[in-house]
Amino acid sequence: MGDTPDTAGIDGVSEPSLDEQIAVYQREFQDLDPQVEKVVSALSRLNRRMNVAYGRQTAALGISNAEWEVLKALVISGAPYRMGPSELAKQLGLTPAAMTHRIDRMTAEGLVTRERDENNRVRVIVELTAEGRSKWLDAMRAATVFEEELLQDLSAGERGALGDMLTRLLDRVEDLQARG
Amino acid sequence: MGDTPDTAGIDGVSEPSLDEQIAVYQREFQDLDPQVEKVVSALSRLNRRMNVAYGRQTAALGISNAEWEVLKALVISGAPYRMGPSELAKQLGLTPAAMTHRIDRMTAEGLVTRERDENNRVRVIVELTAEGRSKWLDAMRAATVFEEELLQDLSAGERGALGDMLTRLLDRVEDLQARG
DNA sequence: TCCGAAGACTTCAACCCTAAAATTCGAAGC
DNA sequence: GCTTCGAATTTTAGGGTTGAAGTCTTCGGA
Numbered sequence: 001m002g003d004t005p006d007t008a009g010i011d012g013v014s015e016p017s018l019d020e021q022i023a024v025y026q027r028e029f030q031d032l033d034p035q036v037e038k039v040v041s042a043l044s045r046l047n048r049r050m051n052v053a054y055g056r057q058t059a060a061l062g063i064s065n066a067e068w069e070v071l072k073a074l075v076i077s078g079a080p081y082r083m084g085p086s087e088l089a090k091q092l093g094l095t096p097a098a099m100t101h102r103i104d105r106m107t108a109e110g111l112v113t114r115e116r117d118e119n120n121r122v123r124v125i126v127e128l129t130a131e132g133r134s135k136w137l138d139a140m141r142a143a144t145v146f147e148e149e150l151l152q153d154l155s156a157g158e159r160g161a162l163g164d165m166l167t168r169l170l171d172r173v174e175d176l177q178a179r180g
Numbered sequence: 181m182g183d184t185p186d187t188a189g190i191d192g193v194s195e196p197s198l199d200e201q202i203a204v205y206q207r208e209f210q211d212l213d214p215q216v217e218k219v220v221s222a223l224s225r226l227n228r229r230m231n232v233a234y235g236r237q238t239a240a241l242g243i244s245n246a247e248w249e250v251l252k253a254l255v256i257s258g259a260p261y262r263m264g265p266s267e268l269a270k271q272l273g274l275t276p277a278a279m280t281h282r283i284d285r286m287t288a289e290g291l292v293t294r295e296r297d298e299n300n301r302v303r304v305i306v307e308l309t310a311e312g313r314s315k316w317l318d319a320m321r322a323a324t325v326f327e328e329e330l331l332q333d334l335s336a337g338e339r340g341a342l343g344d345m346l347t348r349l350l351d352r353v354e355d356l357q358a359r360g
Numbered sequence: 361t362c363c364g365a366a367g368a369c370t371t372c373a374a375c376c377c378t379a380a381a382a383t384t385c386g387a388a389g390c
Numbered sequence: 391g392c393t394t395c396g397a398a399t400t401t402t403a404g405g406g407t408t409g410a411a412g413t414c415t416t417c418g419g420a
């Protein structure tokens with residue numbers, strides 16, 4: 001049923017092992033498929049740990065995880081690395097209001113600039129600065145190192161199979177979501 | 181490098197497909213292993229979607245995702261379903277302060293009770309109420325249905341392999357974390 | 361027995377997010 | 391050419407979280 005979702009605030013966690021936890025669960029709730037449960041719990045636990053790891057890396061670079069996401073979105077948009085706030089908000093999955101605040105902070109830190117679009121003065125253009133791009137690159141390098149270490153126990157064949165299965169799960173969850 | 185982490189606030193997301201996104205990334209950052217990237221991005225995107233799904237289910241039952249986690253922890257602890265706030269906080273990966281507030285809310289809603297331990301008056305005991313347990317059961321039923329649907333495209337063999345690989349990743353990330 | 365240290369929990373201030381209201385500007389209708 | 395509708399962004403109010411400071415209780419040494 002999914003572990004606790006968000007990035008933890010405390011480091012030394014001391015959780016029970018996955019199998020332990022599932023065993024306890026079965027005592028309290030009989031019709032539980034341990035195989036399913038294992039996948040689901042591992043997924044969310046893994047994700048939590050990874051977010052903590054990313055958080056450390058970005059913190060070491062002097063930016064927050066949230067800021068890194070904005071940098072990412074801008075880079076992905078390609079040169080000249082410009083996007084509107086609502087476009088960004090949609091991609092990052094948060095509200096326009098939250099985006100406004102993030103841009104406030106990032107502008108103050110010199111990672112992006114914000115200016116009105118002179119062609120259409122309703123719009124605002126957020127643009128990556130050189131410093132922002134450089135921070136992104138640093139974070140990117142750290143992230144790829146970490147990711148490679150994370151997957152080091154898996155063979156190329158396994159990595160492919162894993163990617164494939166996860167993609168199928170992703171398709172399925174999007175399908176379920178679409179149906180409501 | 182992991183997608184945007186937290187549970188989105190907006191539903192209709194319209195993200196680029198995974199492969200699309202990775203292709204764009206490779207343009208901007210050459211030494212990127214697409215296989216690794218696919219696994220990592222799928223993991224975090226999947227998790228985000230799952231959290232949204234869980235959130236809907238628990239919301240339908242009149243509790244929040246956060247509250248469900250507390251109920252879970254208490255049930256896992258086994259009868260008589262009692263734990264201290266700091267014990268709970270550690271398991272859920274949040275600060276004691278946050279735990280205090282959650283317990284405040286849940287006490288007001290009748291999901292748990294809070295009382296001082298008369299044997300050791302420094303401690304506080306949080307105990308699941310009958311209503312709390314019933315809510316947990318409802319949420320549990322909904323969750324298992326969803327999880328079974330999520331994995332319906334995977335054969336039993338695939339589920340096992342997936343669980344196994346995820347567990348290995350989890351071990352690895354814990355190992356990396358321990359090293360700092 | 362008294363005092364100080366340590367532990368468990370709570371309170372306080374600051375921060376970030378969401379949802380909803382307000383603002384600002386552009387576009388279409390009359 | 392005014393006016394109204396609609397879209398993009400910002401502002402406001404209200405949760406929820408963290409980190410630090412504060413309170414209360416227990417425990418051990420003088």
